Amino acid sequence: MNKTDSIVGANIAKLRKEKGLLQRELSSILHMSPSNISNYENNEYWPDLKTICKMADYFQVTTDYLLGRTEYRCPPEMLNEYITTDYTVRKIVSTLSSLDPSSLDAAIKFINYLKDTNTSSQQHMEKPDA
Numbered sequence: 001m002n003k004t005d006s007i008v009g010a011n012i013a014k015l016r017k018e019k020g021l022l023q024r025e026l027s028s029i030l031h032m033s034p035s036n037i038s039n040y041e042n043n044e045y046w047p048d049l050k051t052i053c054k055m056a057d058y059f060q061v062t063t064d065y066l067l068g069r070t071e072y073r074c075p076p077e078m079l080n081e082y083i084t085t086d087y088t089v090r091k092i093v094s095t096l097s098s099l100d101p102s103s104l105d106a107a108i109k110f111i112n113y114l115k116d117t118n119t120s121s122q123q124h125m126e127k128p129d130a
Contacts, residue, residue, distance in 0.1 A: 007068030008068060019059070030058065052067070060074075
């Protein structure tokens with residue numbers, strides 16, 4: 001078994017656990033026996049192409065992610081989703097990738113600042129008054 005073989009089983013197990021599912025629950029959702037899920041996760045054998053596609057659809061990841069070919073989890077269709085009324089994920093990524101390294105670094109720092117500010121504002125609002 002090579003490194004890629006073990007990644008497939010590990011990715012299936014990780015995605016299943018992220019959803020809070022037992023192997024038998026996932027097997028029921030995918031209409032297969034629980035032993036199949038166990039065998040995939042324990043790298044006894046690989047799921048066939050149809051099952052890989054079914055799992056990718058269910059977990060909303062790419063087949064390449066399941067197969068360990070990329071760490072990018074989101075399906076390509078997500079690139080066309082609007083994040084705001086004017087911007088799709090694709091447009092935002094395209095804009096960011098067109099920046100020079102210094103501008104990109106500044107943009108990322110600003111995005112992280114906004115995220116941290118938003119997170120701390122939400123936490124402050126959730127705290128009950130003493």
